[in-house]
Amino acid sequence: MAKLVKNGQGRTPELKEAVAALLPHVNAQKADFKPLVIANLLWAMAKLSDYSQEQTPEFIEAVAALLHCVNAQKDQFIPQQISNLLWAMAKLVDNGLERTPGLNEAVDALLPYVNAQKDQLNAQHIANLLWAMAKLVDYGQKRTPALNEAVATLLPHVNAQKDQFLPQHIANMLWAMAKLVDNGQEWTPEFKAAMAALLPHVNAQKANFKPQGIANLLWAMAKLGELVELNVFTSTFESLVYRISENPPLSRQDxxxxxxxxxxxxxxxxLVSNANKNNVFEKHMDDLLTRLENTSLDNEKDRHIITMAASWLGRACPIVPHYRTTISEPQTFFRDQLQSCMPSLKIEEEKCLNSLPPVDLLLPDHNIIIEVQGP
Known part of the structure; x- marks a missing residue:
């Protein structure tokens, strides 16, 4: 049923009814499930949840029963099943499933086997596993030694199998690597080598990325920042952003x-003397901002992005942002030291300029901003 829905089958009342009829039997027959059945069931439930399957009490109970089975049979899964299971758990969490102790235990139970079976992983396994770990970490999964070791195990395989990844794999892996960096991943030589191995394939396969993949790649390239050499960064961005300008169907979040x-x-x-190139990208920024006009933005972070883009482009800000202001001890200490050295110096704190997020200290008479420990 999950595979049918994935391939275009409508989620008819009859299909929903059939899924609902089967769910109670997952819990009832959990003692009879073999590893392949456990992996297939959890994959199916994750895939159905990706297509708006309601997480009913029966659905959540069935997932909990399967997670218990994962823990109990952890040493019997083959690489494909480990990949599918971790992908499924990450997808379920991404679709709103609560991170219960049972889920955390199932993840922890499987992670050591990523390292143990590393030589049997193919390109799709590697892409799914890296995506799953980044997604789980983003939802609060602890970066235990086992998780760090699993990530470290996968990175050399990215380099070794770089010619076998599909466009979706490349987009998912670069997104995953950027998300891991966002959550404290160290810039190890293996990490840099894996990233460097993937980047040439972005340009080479630019025509084959789906719109969501392009959006994820733009975000990932920006988040990776100076890990990516400037010329590679610019050429890759240029090839991707032109695809976005063709106005493919994109979600508001994309x-x-x-x-x-x-x-x-x-x-x-x-920061470099290449104003013409910058103007080209600003045109794309303007186009994207226009596509967001007349959309309601409830998320505070999203509203801030709109505000910053409007300020950069010199456009009227379509929303009035609200920022939380906090004055830290280091900020107060620095301000007091500065004032004691120069008693006549005019200092303003937590000042918003052009509707942008507040700066720590503003010296208005000198047109200077000081960020003590800001982003």
Whole structure:
């Protein structure tokens, strides 16, 4: 049923009814499930949840029963099943499933086997596993030694199998690597080598990325920042952003992360003498901002992105942002030291300029901003 839905089968009332009829039997017959059955069932439930399957009490109970089975039979799964299971758990969490102790235990139970079976992993396994680990970490999974070791195990395989990855794999892996960096991943030589191995394939396969993949790549390239050499960064961004300008169907969230990515690109290019290139990217930024007009933005972070883009482009800000202001001890200490050295110096704190996020200290008479420990 999950495979049928994935391949275009409508989620009819009859299909929903059939799924609902089967779910109670998962719990009832859990003692009879073999590893392949456990992996297939959890994959199916994750895939159905990706297509708006409601997480009913019966659904959640069935997932909990399967997670218990994963823990109990952890040493019997083959690489494909480990990949599918970790992907399924990450997808379920991404679709709103609570991170219960049972889920955490199932993840922890499988991670050591990623390292143990590393020589049997193919390109799809590697892409799914890296995506799953980044997604789980982003939802609060602890970066235990086992998880760090699993990531470290996968990175050399990215380099070794770089010619076998499909466009979706490449987009998912670069997104995963950027997300791991966002959550404290160290820039090890293996990490840098894996990233360097993937980047040439972005340009080479630019025509084959789906719109969501392009948005994720723009976000990832921006988040990876100076890990990516400037010329590679610029050429890759240029090839991707032109695909976005063709106005493919994008979700509001995809447009937002693309807008943020292009803005970071413009900020980075503003530091080098290449104004013409920067103007080209600003045109794309303007197009993306226009596509967001007349959309309601409830998320505070998304509203801030809109505000920053409008400020950069000199456009009227379509929303009034609200920022939380906090004055830290280091900020107070620094301000007091500065004032004691120069008693007549005018200092303003937590000041918003052009509707942008507040700066720590503003010296208005000197047109200077000081960030003590800001982003």
């Amino acid at each position: 447009i937002l992360i693309s807008l943020w990515g292009v803005m970071v690109c413009c900020a980075r290019l503003s």
